[in-house]
Amino acid sequence: MLTQEKQAPALPETDTMISGSQALLHALSVEGVDTIFGYPGGAIMPIYDALFDFPGNMKHVLVRHEQGGIHAGQGYARASGKVGVVFATSGPGATNLITGLADALIDSTPLVCITGQVFAHLLGTDAFQEADVIGITTPVTKWNYQVTDATEIPEVLAKAFHIARTGRPGPVLIDITKNAQLQKFPFQGYKRCDHIRSYRPKPIVRKEYIERAAELINSAKKPFVLWGQGVMLGAAEQEFREFLEKSGIPAAWTIMGAGALPSDHPLNVGMLGMHGNYGPNVMTNECDVLIAIGMRFDDRVTGRLDKYAKQAKIIHLDIDPAEIDKNVKTTVPVWGDCKETLPLLTQLVEKKQHTEWLAKFQEFEQQEIDAVIREELFPTSGEMTMGEVIQQLNELTKGEAIIVTDVGQHQMVACRYAKLNHTRSNITSGGLGTMGFALPAAIGAKFGAEDRTVVAVIGDGGVQMTIQELGTIMQSGVDVKILILNNQFLGMVRQWQELFHERRYSFVDIQSPDYVTVAKGYGISGRSVNQRADLNDALKEMLEHPGSFLLEVMVTKENNVFPMVPQGCSVSEIRLK
Amino acid sequence: MPEQAPIEKQEYNITVYTENHVGLLNRIAMIFTRRKINIDSLNVSPSEIEGIHRFNIVINETEEVVSKIARQIEKQVEVLKVYFNTNEDVIWQEMALYKVPTDIIAEKAKVERLLRENGARAVVIRKDYTVFETTGHREETDNLIKVLQPFGLIEFVRSARIAIIKGSDGFNRKLREFERAEPGQDAIENEFLNSRDNVFSM
Incomplete structure (x- = not known):
């Protein structure tokens, strides 16, 4: 029954007149796309119109900002191993994708992004919501292409998926002018692409x-x-x-x-x-x-x-x-x-x-345990550390959860200490270091791995960069556990200022809203703890809560992440304190 | 493999075979601008094969930088193949045009000798101006500027460099390999591993 539902709708017969938008959706459906993260707008309306009653089971997740959409696409791709698909409109919709494209390129994440574009006859006229999206996205995509004629759509989409997922994967962007979305043409079928003569994704092994x-x-x-x-x-x-x-x-x-x-x-x-x-x-x-x-x-x-x-x-x-x-x-x-x-x-x-x-290695590990790890993971007095939160989380999840992290101190702590039993369980912005990545990426990860627990570990800086995606969680009902490690600082920058800039704490004391109230406004349950005695119970509540839950843990303000290889030093000059 | 590539900068001729794709010029140019490398000369033309374009790019860089750039270019989806060669490995030419006032040049210069010595020819002769053309290496086209300057050179323009690789046997055979879904073991794509520091190939 379920499999029947998930089946792609039958392709139109050859020579049936369909619109570019319908051809696009059929292409996605043949490529096995089950989830689209997107945000509509003027120049992509024909595609959204076709999506409205497109048969089959393709889900569309309405995000709150296109950056959230593309990070969700990345989280989906990283958790599932499939190609993430993102829709955005022209102009600002498309430019809001740039950070995610750069992130996906440097972290080799397969994405196909579809952007609407103004009518072809308006290209270059500074039309409303027109931006040179191909020009802007060229350095941050593996491949991009502008479609101005609907007949190109099947072949271009087939190429896009082939390029995104093969070789070293990466983001592909297809910009489709509005006239091409509307244009009717005799459908000639959809053939998946497995060879492009100028592209060798897989070398011959010698x-x-x-x-x-x-x-x-x-x-x-x-x-x-x-x-x-x-x-x-x-x-x-x-x-x-x-x-x-x-x-x-x-x-x-x-x-x-x-x-x-x-x-x-x-x-x-x-x-x-x-x-x-x-x-x-x-x-x-x-x-x-x-x-x-x-x-x-x-x-x-x-x-x-x-x-x-x-x-x-x-x-x-x-x-x-x-x-x-x-x-x-x-x-x-x-x-x-x-x-x-x-x-x-x-x-x-x-x-x-x-x-x-x-x-x-074990000898060195023992030294590290004595100098750093024991105190970080098992402190008995003082304020809470990020490490002990991750440690207690490990004990509750037993390493079965997907851990999505943002960027900064909490990221390093979570990556160092999170117990991971399975592949595709650590989703983080590695190469680009994109703050604001975790919340939307966690949403995507949950859609990509619905049977797994997804915990987004986020700092108080990063969460405020894409906090609007709580709205996406609210509306889609996706179950994401949000764990904010709040040290009331932009911690990693503060750490560098402490170590390398004579403790001149320049603009790193960031204030937070009352996260529990914010979550409540979005209909998401939450809790904030600042006492060690409450931590385990709070984590349990978060994990056991049916549906999304936001847990803020107040951690010590001026903790540093160690060991550390200072910039410009050799790996063997790693410092334990 | 030689342990050390030459560390001095010198002129390299980068030859790129590509598909005809809007935006590819930008994609290739960005590989240089991102690294703050100036392109000294850029020419895009048809190649020996219909539909395949050939870029000739000249930069002044070390071999290490050039080889990395070549790989980044070759990584682009529509790029078929990249070669880089020093000036010794290519036959290269640049063309230049010179506009001079006809009255002065006719009166004061020994035009026939000037043309012969500089391998130049007159393209247009009008009452008011004459256009000479010459083709050659940079020194040669530069030299004619010096020669014509005293005669009131009005305009000068030089084309990008075009270069033929001495050791190349063309792209036809390689393209046929590329068109196969499963190219043979002797294919193209392993040249890098056969002589990894000389040529990079995919």
């Missing part, structure tokens, strides 16, 4: 490079794996795990890679980068073979490049050839989809256990 990589790994005494989101984008979690378990190599993750291997896997040694774990950062400059899988050596991961892993031979597995040698010169490039390359590598590596080498 066995000799796999062999050379395997030789290096087999002769390594201190091999170290760094993994990123590529493992998840390639749906290669199982292949990755098999590679690690056979080779016995300790592995650390970038924040985009979190969750591809469960947090408690014995070979998972923690997080890399500026606020990553102590051992992984120090050991980057100790290992003899560094195996980077689906990650791009971001500066927040590498610290100072000329002092980064100089002693090591570098093997880099990546699907994007532009990433190889971009930041770190590789010894062996393994260019390809890690879903294909990892099993080939696993076949050739010897079964090993690097017990002593792994023990070194």
Whole structure:
């Protein structure tokens, strides 16, 4: 019954006259789109008109701002592995997508954004709500295209989905002029795209490079794996795990890679980068073979490049050839989809256990526990810490929830300490660092993974950037748990001001509204706690509440996130305090 | 692979084979502007294959920067192939036009010798002005400016550089590979791995 409902409506017969808007919706339906995040407006009205009674089960989620729409699309894509679809109107509707496009491009998130555009004959006349959307979005899209004739729509949409989801995924924007949305044309069917001659999403795997990589790994005494989101984008979690378990190599993750291997896997040694774990950062400059899988050596991961892993031979597995040698010169490039390359590598590596080498990571972990973690996660006096909130959340969710984070101190704390049992459970704005990402992304994530608990962990700064999306939650009835960690500061900026700007706290003491009252105004239950004794009960109430719930936890004001690799320092110069 | 690419900047000729797509010029240009790299010369023309465009871009940069830029260009969906070559690896030409007053040039210059020495020819001769044209390397077109300046050079313009790659056997065979859904093992896309520092390819 249910499957029948979800079935796409039958395509119109060949030569049936349909409008561009109908052709668009049929394209989305063939591509398996079940959810659209959008906001209507003048130049996209024909599409919305067609959507009004379009058969089938395509949901449309009315957001409160186009930025919220695109972040929701990102959250949906990241949670589900499917392409996120976003509608916006011309001019301001389209320009409001820019931050999300830039975010999706740098974090390789597959999106297809449809923007309305003024009538083709008005292009370039400074018409009402006209903006050069193709021009503006070119540097922040994997591909974009302006449709001015309805007959182009099926082929262009097929290309858009193919480009968005294949190779290194990314955002695609299709700008459709209003005349093309209205124009009737004889439908010629919809053919999904699987080949564009100028586009090679998947390189041919070269066995000799796999062999050379395997030789290096087999002769390594201190091999170290760094993994990123590529493992998840390639749906290669199982292949990755098999590679690690056979080779016995300790592995650390970038924040985009979190969750591809469960947090408690014995070979998972923690997080890399500026606020990553102590051992992984120090050991980057100790290992003899560094195996980077689906990650791009971001500066927040590498610290100072000329002092980064100089002693090591570098093997880099990546699907994007532009990433190889971009930041770190590789010894062996393994260019390809890690879903294909990892099993080939696993076949050739010897079964090993690097017990002593792994023990070194554990020594560093113990140091970090003593210097930082114990106090952060299990404080017994003083005000609450962000870490203990995440720790108690872990105990209640048992690592089963999807954790969506915003940007700043709470993000680093949540990513460091959240227990993740499953892949696609950590959704954060990694590359662009977009404050305001979490609330809308959590909405999208819930639509993308309806059977999972979604907790948005947000700071008091970020939540105020897209707080209007509470309206989306109210209207759609989506169940999102909103956990605001309020330290009454723009905490990360304050931390830097404390450490590097002589405590000159320039414009970081941000005030908050009464979040519980705000939530109440949107019909969302809420609670605020500032006592440790109430924390566990409040978290329980949030998780057990039927439907969305907002919980504000007042945490200590001037806490710093440690360890930290100060900007311009080497990863081995990581500070514990 | 050579450990160290030359670190000095020099002129590189970037050749890009592309589909005909509105907005692609912008997409390619942005790769340079984002990195604050000045494009010294840009020419877009048809190629040996109908429907395939050929960009010739000249920049002054280090090999490392150029190779990274080449990959970023090749990553664009409508770009088929990117090559980059030093001046030694290409045959290149630029064309220049010079407008001079006819009365002065006819009276004071030894026109026939001037044309011969500079490989120039007269394109238009009118009572009021004459237009010369020459084709060659930068020094040659620059030199003719110097020569004509004393005769009251009115206008000068030079075209973008066009360049033919000495070692290239054209794009026809490669395009046929690209058109196949599953290109063969010897394909195009592994040149990068065959000689990773010389040419980058997809």
